[in-house]
Amino acid sequence: MTDADIYPPLTDIMRDVLMQDDLELSPELSAKDVEGWDSFKMIEIIMAVEAQFGIKVPSQQLDKLENVGDLVKVISERAKVAS
Amino acid sequence: MSHVALDWLPVPADSRALLRELRAGTAPAGLDAFAQAARHDLDFIQTGRLDHAWQERRAAAGVEASRTLKLAILSSSTTAHLHAGIRVGALRRRLDVEIYQCEYGQFRQELLDPGSALHAFAPDVALVALDAHHLVSSARLEAEGATADAAAARVIAELSGLWRLIRDRLRTPILQQAALPVDPELMGENEHRLAASPAWFLDSFNHALRASASQEGVHLVAVDRHARRHGLLNWHDPAMWHRAKQEIALHAAPFFGDLVGRLLGALRGVSSKVLVLDLDNTVWGGVIGDDGLSGIVLGQGSAAGEAFAAFQRYALMLGQRGVILAVCSKNDEAVAMQAFAEHPEMVLRAPHIASFVANWDDKASNLRRIARELNVGLDSLVFVDDNPFERNLVRRELPIVAVPEVPEDPALVPLRLADAGYFESLDVTGDDRARLQQYQANRQREAMAAEATDLDSYLADLEMRLRWKRFDEIDLARTVQLVNKTNQFNLTTRRIDDEEARAVMNDPDSFGLTFRLVDRYGDNGLIAVVICRREGTAFRIDNWLMSCRVLGRGVEQATLAAVAAEAARAGGDALIGLFAPSAKNGMVREHYDRLGFIRVEADGADDAQAVRYALPLDAVAVDHPAITLQEA
16 A cells, blocks of 8 residues: 555545644644644544554554654555555 | 444435535524434544534524533543544434533542532533443452452442432432443353452443442443444454543444433433334335235245344334334325234234324325324434335435434344434333323224214213322332423423422422323323422412323313412412423413413513413312312
8 A cells, every 4th residue: 555545545534533624744744733633633543544444553553653654654564464 | 443333324425515514504503403414323533523513503503401411421531532422422312412521530529529610510410431440440359258249249339329429419310331341351251250350240240230220210321232232342442441541442432422312312301202114115025005915025934024023023012111103104094004904924903003194195294294193293203114215305304303224134123223222211110111002092082082073072071080199209200201201281391300309399398299190091191290389478380291192181270270279288379380482382382371370570580581470379260170180
């Protein structure tokens, strides 16, 4: 799964969860850049991502996520394992 | 792990468009439009967005007081992620819920401190949600000689103390969440042989909780049953427990919210009351008009036939526990009736059906007719039809009628209806069980009315006796239930709970009366409630409500005679009547005018929204020739 497959659905999820319909994602974007992106919103994002891409991200990997780029990388690796 | 579906609701074609419409409509969307949007199978994100839109809108939406409710959540771990689901679950029942969340694990302090934010919030209902980790820790299973049963009894005794504290301090009804069975087995299949097993303790706790909660009048949110049905891992994600102390997973939050919503609805008396059934391909297979009596698929001989019969049995059992059954079918009446009279495999028979409408009119008109015939609101109806066209037509024409998605396989229909929770009830009273018979008796009465040439002689022939008495413990549950579910013949639509009913019993300056109507066809059960409070030398009628089943029989006049007698006995010299208009009680707008009361100004009274009436006791002139009053 390429970044081009991941960004559009991930953007939809993050816009919905963070309730910002004009949010644009970039690999460097992180919680400190977006108002309201707290640890609870992060869980919502993860749960939605897991359902959307049919993957399960282990706790160890979640603990290391710093920004959108990290998340996209995890999705692309896990989706590869799953497919 | 995936979304725990609300699969009785349609999946939204485009949930973003749904929200855009709510925000951008020509007229700003109100409670009903949001309720309609909520009646979709929304996942937690869609639920969150709808909730967010409603929170922005609700202050301006002008929701009437009888449809608002304040809920306090007392929990031992994170529950904030469940709020949106609860609010949307309530919205589905046209209730606007405001939530106060106690600090996790701090609710005891807040209960004990009268100056706390919890007390300032003044909740209408309290939800106690204790996570399994908290319960297992308080069970102290590692103690020498502990057994799961004894530990469960001890933890429940502590919990009962909490319930009493809530009753004492908040005076609210209590919802108690059952334990989610999250702990893994240590022994295996014979886990119950290990005294210190957390898994077995949670099972024992949930078992013992049922009896104690019923004894104490506490209502359960039975998440354990649903988690088992859907699979525990769909309800509980251990990773999210460790990350954020969320015991119920986000994917189950909309379903959990609906469970709480339906209980709040039951407390407010807005649960559905009538199951309306289509016939062809819903209660039997095939089309009776085409296939004939012998051609329909029903009962032994095929799997589908057995499944249709099983669905009929489920409907009948709902009927026996108090749900009213009706038929709405496009058929010739005689042809449809023939199946009920003659088909040997029919489980449902004509006497089980309180309103039988089979004709070629559109179903929306026929559902209106059924509601009128049964004297219930359209929002009391649940319409089950296999045909998506008819379902969508009714949803569009009558958005207030509940129309579940029906699985193609009849074998799955009973479970679908049970999951939907439309008929959520808190108490099984004798009156509920007897209702099926009452509606049958009503049909006989109506048949007699059709024959009688004038109303007075018809009423006289009924030999009605109105039995009244002061509130007592025996009828308490029935009384509270009637007060909270009656919308149409209800002068003030003031709701009460058990505590308030008891307070009326014990207050020398108040009296509450219950009324039963018996006639030659049977006992109509508890049909009216009146609560009066002293105001100077008069008694003010704060509640007067009556079941619509007994309309048009002169019961109001006889009721007034009893109220006047009791007010005189308590030393009063006049009655004050209140009428508080609501969306549903238009039929009693002139109730007090009809009874000879005089309208008065409400100078300085605290119930300024209500229209006030007065009537001196010596001016009470009541005429109820057809009814004999009997003090019980």
